[in-house]
Amino acid sequence: MHYVQIEQRESVAILTLDRPERRNALGSELLSGLTATLAQLSNETAVRAIVIQGAGKGFCAGADLKEFSGDDRDAVSRLNLEMGAFVRSIPLMSKPVVAAVDGFALGGGLMLAISCDLVVTSPQARWGLPEVSLGWLPGFGLSTLVDRVGLVRARRIAFGAEPFDGTEAVAIGLADILSNGQPVLDKALCHAQKLAALPTRAVGSVKHYFSLMTRNAEVMDVLANRVYAQDAESPEALDTMRSRRGEK
Numbered sequence: 001m002h003y004v005q006i007e008q009r010e011s012v013a014i015l016t017l018d019r020p021e022r023r024n025a026l027g028s029e030l031l032s033g034l035t036a037t038l039a040q041l042s043n044e045t046a047v048r049a050i051v052i053q054g055a056g057k058g059f060c061a062g063a064d065l066k067e068f069s070g071d072d073r074d075a076v077s078r079l080n081l082e083m084g085a086f087v088r089s090i091p092l093m094s095k096p097v098v099a100a101v102d103g104f105a106l107g108g109g110l111m112l113a114i115s116c117d118l119v120v121t122s123p124q125a126r127w128g129l130p131e132v133s134l135g136w137l138p139g140f141g142l143s144t145l146v147d148r149v150g151l152v153r154a155r156r157i158a159f160g161a162e163p164f165d166g167t168e169a170v171a172i173g174l175a176d177i178l179s180n181g182q183p184v185l186d187k188a189l190c191h192a193q194k195l196a197a198l199p200t201r202a203v204g205s206v207k208h209y210f211s212l213m214t215r216n217a218e219v220m221d222v223l224a225n226r227v228y229a230q231d232a233e234s235p236e237a238l239d240t241m242r243s244r245r246g247e248k
């Protein structure tokens, strides 16, 4: 699969976002690789839990800003909606998914991590939403952010003025577990193995039950995408895109 690696360790599959030269930015190819891979893993009976990690220096730098700066605004809007649909599909799949965050989880990378059932982070990892500083509203995932940290704190994180580390991410409930003193992947694998050892059906039932409580997420993502598209016409956003295209 393009930009995605899979490795099986006993009953846990490790899915690696493998685009380190772009800091695992979510472009359309990586996104289709991820979507196809998760669909495949959800059908494999030997896989009872999944760990998602990033290759190279970090977990994921968010939406691919080069694709986001292209001229075809409809294509960008579609990509936003697809990223939202992908991260919303994680709680809907019956197998537990654990994020292993090292380095950075920014923008859509933060949204991807917090959509997993369990989030393990290194204390030094850099968390944040840079979208507002680029000129636009984060285009998906804000409902999950609210579910994890509450509305007021979610709004503060969405402003993105103060990126924070993994220790703070756990303290505020954005992430679940600190890797303290252990490689993040080892810690994530340890938790994934515990989930994998539980009765599969009952684990799936827990996921299904809780997913029913977050029914508004899709509607809120459609709204966020619409607002994003309007923000993307602002002078600040147009400047961001020009500079990402290498123009003055």
Ligand code: COA
Residues within 6 Å of the ligand: 021, 022, 023, 025, 026, 057, 058, 061, 062, 063, 064, 065, 066, 104, 106, 107, 108, 130, 131, 134
């Ligand atoms: N989309 C597309 N390309 C990205 C990217 C993104 N979100 N983030 C990083 N890259 C690319 C850079 O453009 C650079 O490519 P180039 O060498 O062809 O120019 C390459 O990845 C390395 O980036 P660099 O900034 O040198 O890496 P770093 O290790 O010093 O810093 C980050 C890593 C993630 C902290 C930094 O790249 C960053 O802040 N990225 C933007 C994050 C962001 O704003 N995300 C929100 C998107 S809506």
